[in-house]
Amino acid sequence: MKRKKLGWIIGLVALVFALGLPAISRTLAVDLKETCSLSFSPLPEYADDLESADVVVDVFKVASAIEDPGVDSYSFEATETFEALAPALKNLAAVDYTALSQQAGQIVAQSKPEPVATVSVLDKARLEPGLYLTMPRRADMTLADSLEQTMVGSTDGTEKVLSFVNTSQYKYTFNPSLVALPSRMDENGENNTVNGTDWQYDFTMTLKASQEPREDGRIVIHKQVDALGGFAPAMFVFEITAEYDGEVVYSGVEQLVLTDTTSGTIEVDNIPVGSVVTVEEVYTGASYTLVSGSPSQELADGDVELTFDFVNALVPNNNHGTSVNNTFTRNGESWDVNQRYSREGE
Numbered sequence: 001m002k003r004k005k006l007g008w009i010i011g012l013v014a015l016v017f018a019l020g021l022p023a024i025s026r027t028l029a030v031d032l033k034e035t036c037s038l039s040f041s042p043l044p045e046y047a048d049d050l051e052s053a054d055v056v057v058d059v060f061k062v063a064s065a066i067e068d069p070g071v072d073s074y075s076f077e078a079t080e081t082f083e084a085l086a087p088a089l090k091n092l093a094a095v096d097y098t099a100l101s102q103q104a105g106q107i108v109a110q111s112k113p114e115p116v117a118t119v120s121v122l123d124k125a126r127l128e129p130g131l132y133l134t135m136p137r138r139a140d141m142t143l144a145d146s147l148e149q150t151m152v153g154s155t156d157g158t159e160k161v162l163s164f165v166n167t168s169q170y171k172y173t174f175n176p177s178l179v180a181l182p183s184r185m186d187e188n189g190e191n192n193t194v195n196g197t198d199w200q201y202d203f204t205m206t207l208k209a210s211q212e213p214r215e216d217g218r219i220v221i222h223k224q225v226d227a228l229g230g231f232a233p234a235m236f237v238f239e240i241t242a243e244y245d246g247e248v249v250y251s252g253v254e255q256l257v258l259t260d261t262t263s264g265t266i267e268v269d270n271i272p273v274g275s276v277v278t279v280e281e282v283y284t285g286a287s288y289t290l291v292s293g294s295p296s297q298e299l300a301d302g303d304v305e306l307t308f309d310f311v312n313a314l315v316p317n318n319n320h321g322t323s324v325n326n327t328f329t330r331n332g333e334s335w336d337v338n339q340r341y342s343r344e345g346e
Contacts, residue, residue, distance in 0.1 A: 029072045030199050032065050032129045036181035037202045038117075039124045040134075046172065046209060050121075053167045054139040057207070058115040062104055062178065063089055065129035076131050076180075081113045089131070097178055104133045105161040105176030109147050121207070129181055135163045136174045136207055148173075165209075166216075168301040169273050172209040179205055214302040217271035221279060222307065223256050223264045227314045229287055233259040236312070237283035240268060242275035242299070249275050253282075273302040281310050288312040 040057050042050045062085065063076035078086040082104060088095055107113075116132075117125040120139070137146035149159040165172045182199040223236055235257045242250035249272045256264045271277060278296040294308040 030067070030074055030129075030182060031201075032067050032074060034129070034182070034201055036127050036129055037124045038119070038127055038132070038179065038181060039202075039204045040119065040121050040136075040207050041204055042121060042207045043209065046211060049167050049170060050165065050172065050209075053165050054120070055136055055165055055207075056118050056120050056139045057134050057136045058143050059117040059119060059125055059127070060104070060108060060113060060133040060135070061116045061127075061130055062133050063131040065131070065181075074129070081111060082107055098175070101133065101176045101178045102160060104178065105135065108133065108135065108143070108176070109149075109161045112144060115143075124202075127181055131178060131180050134177050134179060134205065136165060136209075137163050138165050166214060166302060168303065169214055170211050171214050171216075172211055174207065174209050177205070177208075179203065214273040215270055217269075217273045217275075217299045217302050218305040219268050219271055219277055219279070219299070220305050220307050221254070221256070221266040221268070222309045223258070223266075223312070224309070225258065225262050225285075225288060225312045225314060228258065228260075228262060229314045229316060233257045234285040234288060235283070236281060236285055236288075236310070238266065238310075239280045239282045240271075240277065241280075242271050242277045244272055244275040250277075255283075267305075271299055271306075273299055275299055277306055279308040279310075284312055287315050289315055 038059065041047075042055070060081070061079055062082045063078045065074045066077050067074050076089040076092070078084075078089055084107065085100065085103060088100055088103075117127065119125040135143060137143050143163065146163045146165070148162055148164060150162060160175075162173045162175060164174070181203060182201045183203050184197045184199060219240070221238055225234065228234065235255055237253060237255045240250065240252045240254060241248060250270075252268065254266050254268060256266050258264050276296050276298050279294065281290055281293060284290050289312060291311040291313050293310050297306050297308075299306055
């Protein structure tokens with residue numbers, strides 16, 4: 001008798017689970033009155049470098065969460081700022097979340113709405129249930145100054161909006177990303193409000209980024225002469241070379257003309273960060289001799305410009321000019337050079 005009773009109880013329990021009555025192994029139906037939290041974590045391989053940049057994430061509310069009657073899921077209702085996305089939000093099964101994230105990012109870039117939260121990677125945002133757009137940036141820069149448009153295709157002119165974060169040597173770019181709260185993450189890492197998994201009201205989002213060396217370094221060349229002389233402005237020419245791992249990554253020539261002052265400055269941008277920069281004065285002016293220059297330097301930090309100083313002394317031969325005509329005459333086994341200096345207009 002006891003065995004029959006035990007068998008009946010086991011059969012009843014099996015029937016309960018088979019009929020899908022409230023399960024013990026998973027959470028109850030979604031609760032849209034519960035506040036959610038959202039935190040962020042960088043990719044492990046970039047975490048140490050990004051920590052030095054004080055990264056924050058601007059969070060924008062794209063849509064409110066609307067309960068689906070009789071179903072353990074919810075739908076979205078677009079906010080006023082993102083009203084253009086309403087048609088796509090009504091058919092989530094057909095939504096390309098990457099494309100939808102880009103559309104939302106374009107709206108932010110154009111209309112510049114205020115975020116509902118700005119969160120560092122060390123904190124959490126407390127948010128109502130809904131659909132949110134996330135865009136990382138540096139804390140010391142505005143989002144508007146942290147956005148860039150990249151051409152996607154050469155045929156239709158489509159542009160892609162990205163946000164970027166610079167560290168001392170690297171540039172990290174982030175795609176705008178959408179996250180639904182509360183979330184349901186399946187075994188494939190897909191976040192969907194109808195996945196048959198437990199609801200997560202506290203969610204950590206991985207900040208996926210692409211990394212590339214910075215190429216926006218700057219050098220400054222300072223020129224100082226002890227006096228002005230001659231009949232034309234003094235011109236000085238500098239050759240700039242940057243090498244990275246033995247390879248020339250930048251080469252250029254710049255000139256500086258002094259007319260009524262004994263000092264001048266040249267600024268050169270877009271030098272690859274991490275390279276060793278050499279500046280050589282290849283033309284010292286017809287009436288000047290180089291007194292001192294600067295050695296090669298490593299451009300170790302893209303936010304700190306390198307300075308090169310050059311000092312010249314006037315040689316009083318009155319041949320100060322910008323036009324020189326050299327004539328070479330054979331003298332036995334050597335050559336004599338005769339220089340004719342021309343004033344402007346000659």
